[in-house]
Amino acid sequence: MPDRNPLPAPPLLKPSLPPRPAVEMQRRGELRVEKFLDAATEVFNEKGYQSARLSDIVKRAGGSLATLYRAFGDKEGLVHALMEKSIHDFGQSLEELLRSPLPPQQALEQAACRMVEEILTPARIACHRIVISEGLNQPALRDWFHAHGVEPMEALLSRYFTRQTRAGTLYIDDCDRAANDFYMLIIGGLILRSINGRIDASNIPQAQRDACAAVQLFLNGALPRS
Template sequence: MSAAHNKAIKEAEPQTRGDKRRAAFIAAARQVFLEQGYEAASMSEIVLRAGGSLSTLYSQFGDKQGLFISMLDARVRQITESMGVELSAHTPVQEGLRRIGEQFTSKLLEPESLEMYRLIVGLARKFPEIPREFQRRGPDKIRQALVDYLMDREEAGEIRLEDPYRTATLFLEMTRSGLVSRALLDEDVRPNAEEIRTSVNIVVDMFLHGIIRYQPDPDSTKTLKA
């Protein structure tokens, strides 16, 4: 494990008593929301599992929606950390994208992530502000983290970017679409590490090198012969 990776983990660990209490609330909230759903989830039940008091819970998160969004933030940080590690290490693009792709897909395929995504989609009609906030604080942040890494690799002369934002979007969608979509629809689909690695390798190779073999323009060939 690299020094940069160790540093990222250390910085993510709660340091103060307040940080530890906040982390306990978020962990308990994750359990309750997934078990009971957003509407039925009880703040009192969360406090019962985490310890502390309702007043402390409300002072830290404001209300149920604030707690739910904070829980999503904590999950997103776990994904963006791996991209930050590759950025800090200036990892060569092929190696970096493979590691980012594997970490990203593995996190999305965790049962908790799949259940969370299903829960958010279910809230879209009645509580549209929650999915919108999730998009802003989740996928948008993950995409920006990848943009930062890709721009670093462009500055190193490894790649050329016409549109960094769309390029990052394309990579993330290619990486997640096959395995994650199937797992969302079928609980029996649980890709293992080797399946994830194989899928990501194909995506990275296609992303960096394309799938159409270059062939000269026939007209230009005729001109050269003439």
Template sequence: MEKPQPERTSRLRPEKRRAILDGAAHVFMRDGFGLAGIDDIVAEAGVSKRTLYAHFPSKEALFGAIVEEWCASLLTPLREAGIRHRDTRETLVDLGRMFLDVILSPEGVQLYRVVIAEAPRFPDLGRVFYESGHQPAAQLLSSYLRTRIEAGEFREFDCRRAAEGFFQLIAGYSHERMLLNIDTQIDPEDIETYLSVAAEIFLRGIARPDTV
């Protein structure tokens, strides 16, 4: 079937794009990427196929835009945290809290489930998810850790691997239990305990020998 011709760019409206993203997100989370149909998406969004294709040339591009938007919600507070001149322990706890706020949210958990389920058949989805969210978050923390090494606070170590390890450490069982639907929410006090313990373990691991 011939694909509808795109509308003129000048006629595209932000509210239509927002409606498409919101409608598509609902359908993707409900049905998964593979089973989500364009007809279902346009019905949920309240737009025509012509309008949808004017904004997004394919279902893959549409899902990628949803992932990138979700990852931006993860990265924006991390980038705006002003971490350069703060206590390192406080910085780690705050970054960890922001990270958990997003990945443990209902939307974050469901998006993880969809990406994991579809990644074997649609590997580009998994790549976009990783490169838009986890990779930049690790790069941000890695750069911060490098400044602390150069300031003489810690011993020399692989900052990138350490940053990845920190985010894995704080997610841990809490994220896994949410993904498996064992828990539907995590007690905020438990989260603060996880963060405090994770920061202590992490800081001990990168401490200079003469400070241990």
């Protein structure tokens, strides 16, 4: 059934927050940029944000420091680029949820499985480690990630729950709250375990089974039915 009252797409950026530094991203340099991002993911995961040096990243990726500075500006710009890529990939899974013709349980299980895959990528783990370890020292970076990577995802979930409630396939009285609860139920614990090294991409199959069980708990609750 088509949505007769389409909701406006949630904003991707908060006007009150500055965008990440402008960088030079030319098509002929896309391969080099990807190599820098891959190398940065490895170095950040191995050494942490503070101990990671741009020279270490260049050594693994090839190229030069001058090329890295032209592409990203500095180490913070490199982290922003890494976050942007991860946010884009994660957002695609929820965009697919909005387009899904499946009943809510199947659609949400599929979305949860895609979320698990993205959360356990090395790049996303690196982003979460940086945000959590550097949150107090670099609140602007922490708040940027939350504004661009968490709030828009919850807005997409809220939009889905609102649409399904209007269609009569779900009954949720506070879709914004439900979106936050769903987000944390599915990936909150996953984030904590991945940043401390207890799980990684090798654990995706079990993590997806756990996510599907969490979807059922979210939809059915725990109280006995009369």
